[in-house]
Amino acid sequence: MQFKEITGQETIKEQLLQTVAENRISHAQLFLSCEGSGALPLAIAYAQYINCLDKSPIDSCGVCSSCRKYERYIHPDLHFSYPFFASKDVRTAVDVLEEWRSMLLEDPYFDLDIWRSKLSAENKQANINIAECHDIIKKLSYKAFEGETKVLIMWLPEFLDKEGNALLKIIEEPPKNTLFILVANNQDQILSTLLSRTQIVKIPKLPDAVIENYLVENHGLDTHQAVEYSFLADGNLIEAKLLASNAQNDHADKFADWLRMGYGNRVADLIAFVEQAAGWGRENQKNFLKYGISFLRECSLLLSGAEELVKLPPRTLDTAKKLSAHVLNLNMAEAIISELEQAHYHIERNANPKILFLDVSLQLVKLIKFKTLPKGTQYIYS
Structure with a gap:
């Protein structure tokens, strides 16, 4: 070599x-x-x-x-x-x-x-x-x-x-x-x-730009996909390759829509989303949840006033700012991250994806629409 x-x-x-x-x-x-x-x-x-x-x-x-x-x-x-x-x-x-x-x-x-x-x-x-x-x-x-x-x-x-x-x-x-x-x-x-x-x-760690260029040149991804996967891989070329080989996009738009469904208590849309997510295959389900965790961590930085540390690409950053301003607050973001981490854990262990995504969708409604946080959490309005 x-x-x-x-x-x-x-x-x-x-x-x-x-x-x-x-x-x-x-x-x-x-x-x-x-x-x-x-x-x-x-x-x-x-x-x-x-x-x-x-x-x-x-x-x-x-x-x-x-x-x-x-x-x-x-x-x-x-x-x-x-x-x-x-x-x-x-x-x-x-x-x-x-x-x-x-x-x-x-x-x-x-x-x-x-x-x-x-x-x-x-x-x-x-x-x-x-x-x-x-x-x-x-x-x-x-x-x-x-x-x-x-x-x-x-x-x-x-x-x-x-x-x-x-x-x-x-x-x-x-x-x-x-x-x-x-x-x-x-x-x-x-x-x-x-x-x-x-x-x-x-x-x-490899810079995001290096991974983006690699994915465009070696996996034929468009720039938007490469930017999203680079963000999700966080400097890990092994992870970026796995994401590219299991491409089924667009995680950014799908995840933002999922949060909006929970905020609007749109039950019919949530059920349709669950049916769709259940058919993605486990690797794409894991990638989607992993993206959501990373995205919400960046939103937490925005909510904490640390925008200069946020690594989101411009289009996704605009979505994150809107969600942080009108939907999320810090405790809510942390609670949703916890739900997604548990879901990722169970997907890895072959949980039924339809039941799992339905349960997480209902938790989103509780957390975002009805502002029901886990017991012992002090609610802070953003």
């Missing part, structure tokens, strides 16, 4: 290239990012660049023997470690290496749920076990076969339990020309003993 294949993150790319140019590559690095920011592709591109035989100042060549093997993830000096679901047939990450390579070749932007779907997970918990730690130590004790640098990329070291302490010595005193790259989403869940031995590279 080359740097040019990675969406956005130009500043981080320049920073990584500079470490190679100035020969100051830290032997143990932690790429810390939000989900969907491209940390794993960046780690792979960085490793490929380091071992490229004909690198340019801005990228690996992509055609030398090292790059060709990196492109297929079969370079003998490139090793991966990742969470997996142990069984009698799967003891270490190598036992599902073909599935891992297939996942990377299909799309290097993925999360644990997508990875889990490629494996026989059953009801097991993913982890990086002690057998995997011992296998890492064994692999890295060998000399490099072809490249100058052996590389181990560990995806989600948060899944290392205390067994991860077995790696401390080899991380602190690695064999010559060995590079560790840990790719993580949650710093608080990583062993503190590991954190103290790594150099942290913070990778920011």
